Amino acid sequence: xxxxxxxxxxxxxxxxxxxxxxxxxxxxxxxxxxxxxxxxxxxxxxxxxxxxxxxxxxxxxxxxxxxxxxxxxxxxxxxxxxxxxxxxxxxxxxxxx
Numbered sequence: 001x002x003x004x005x006x007x008x009x010x011x012x013x014x015x016x017x018x019x020x021x022x023x024x025x026x027x028x029x030x031x032x033x034x035x036x037x038x039x040x041x042x043x044x045x046x047x048x049x050x051x052x053x054x055x056x057x058x059x060x061x062x063x064x065x066x067x068x069x070x071x072x073x074x075x076x077x078x079x080x081x082x083x084x085x086x087x088x089x090x091x092x093x094x095x096x097x
Contacts, residue, residue: 004050011043045094052087059084 018036059065069083080086 004047004054007043007047007050011040011047014040014043045097048087048091048094052084052091055084055087 018040055065062068066082072078072083073080073086078086080089
């Protein structure tokens with residue numbers, strides 16, 4: 001589970017870096033270079049597999065994990081079998097890109 005939070009924190013730090021840079025230089029257009037988008041996308045992709053592994057590790061400790069899946073899927077308008085299947089599919093796609 002620590003891997004998920006480590007990866008998510010790296011993504012948050014990158015977002016904060018760009019926000020601070022925009023404010024420091026008075027950038028109003030919120031412009032990012034393509035390489036910056038690629039970095040942010042890569043950081044976010046890196047959270048998928050650790051997030052899946054964290055959910056799988058906690059599954060046995062949470063008797064109502066199916067309810068949690070449904071709540072998360074409903075909150076983000078996700079369609080599919082369950083949250084773990086969706087994360088697995090997204091992680092597989094991310095590995096190919």
